[in-house]
Amino acid sequence: MKKITYFFLLALLSFSAFAQDESEESLPDNALSFFETGGGLDSLNSLGGKFGYTYLGGEHYLTLRITPELNFGKIGIGLDVPVSVNLESGKLRTEEFKNGVSALRMIRYLRYGQKKKDPVYIKVGDMTGSYLGYGLLLNNYSNAISFERRKFGLNFDVLVKKVVGIEGLYSDFNASSLNLLALRPYVRPFGGTGIPIVKTLEIGGSFITDQDKTSQADTEYSSNIFTANGGMQAFGADIGVTLIRSNFIHLSAYGQYANLNRSVTTADLDTYNTTVANEMTAYNELREEPLDETTLNTRIAANQYPTTVEEGSVNYAFDAGSGMSVGLNARMNLILKLLTVNARIERVWYNNNFMPQFFDATYEINKDARIMALATVGETQGIYGSLSASILNMIQVGGSLTLPDNVSEAAPAMVRLDARLLDVVDAISLSGVYYKGGLTDMEDAFKLDERSLASVRAGYKVNRFLTVGVDYMWTWMKTESGSFEASNAIMPYFGFNFDF
16 A cells, blocks of 8 residues: 555656746756756855854864855855864864865865756866766765765766767776766757757767775775776666757656676675785784784674575675666746746666666765675666755755665665755745665655765854854764764854855
8 A cells, every 4th residue: 555655646746747947948858856956046156154063973073164155157166164173182173184185175166067057067076966867877976975075076068069968977086096987978969950859859878987996094994895806887878858848847758778787706705805804904903902813703704795605695796787767857837937846757677786876875985885785686676756846946845766666675765855945934944855775664764774864954044144053964974994884963053154
């Protein structure tokens, strides 16, 4: 009964909600919701900041974060300058500047143009929310999953004479390694004509590779062993067309195919297990109080994968997987453009060892674990749906749901929610983002645990310049063992903002 209810809701939402502001004439057929693309809000030059108390990683800090965002025509600049002082030791917190790109860490992003709106779009810095094509391989990707470690990447999209284009992403300009690289050349063969519907036809091909060899400093073992030995590759193809375009309705259809071209052999597992043993042994020798041999061997074994398959156990040696989907994306203006809605629904077919949106917001947390998760993924058929709405640019809500026909540990569901309430109640604003994957029971969808990522902000505008409020973040922190674990951070703050 629950399954029927979820399907009915998605179908109803996709049928009743056909879209977004058609005044964005150059917005393409494959553009995602305003939460995924970062659109939907008017951009203003602003100088913001937060001053308050932070409890982070078991330590108490007095924190000042200055966050100016400047827009000059098509040029945008975002900064994030953190200053945190430990209340007990009086020392400045420097973790945010380690293992990154030193002073460049303070530049959150530099941008020229708007993706899928201007013929030339370039963004460097924070890649949060990035996507490629229609998103089957790479969607909602982030290179900044750590609170104190942000990478410096590149995202671009160039369209020449409305016919030939290329979009791409590079995750991190780290000279020690070739990191995540994604490219999608595409063509609109009839883009220069005036033929309705036909001129909107777009055909693209995607290629993604990750040869990440960066080391994880001060950890028991690296979490990039598989990408450093053989890498991770994927490729795909897609096609889309606009069916209806008017002042009120914009409806497009698309199909896409993708292959995660990475198999794991017994030899790969042997290499992984040997590397883990060597690195954990070497790290143990650096401890002030090294672990005894029995304890060390137990910890090593717990971080290795079996190379033999016993009855009823998982076979961690697996072949490459592939998948495809067909869907509709709809945007509509309602009630004299007071309400804009975006809906998307897809029917999906995924083979064994294939995970849609493999390169997403959680990919950078632990690449080895992400790759090995493919070993437990079975053949899946199901539905993906998303919905977002904006009322007067004051109330903005959205979300997405991935729902397999048969939800299980091998084929889990995934939920994402976004919400922004701006000046709905005089001087009060609320915003939040929530993501949870690995769901086998939809009743657990909104229980915070190690599968959750969430952030909430509540603010009160004292006057046009000063805001007070609180941030709550459920995020990932790196532990001494090299893995990531969920961590709470609560930050009361005083904020200031000057528009100019």
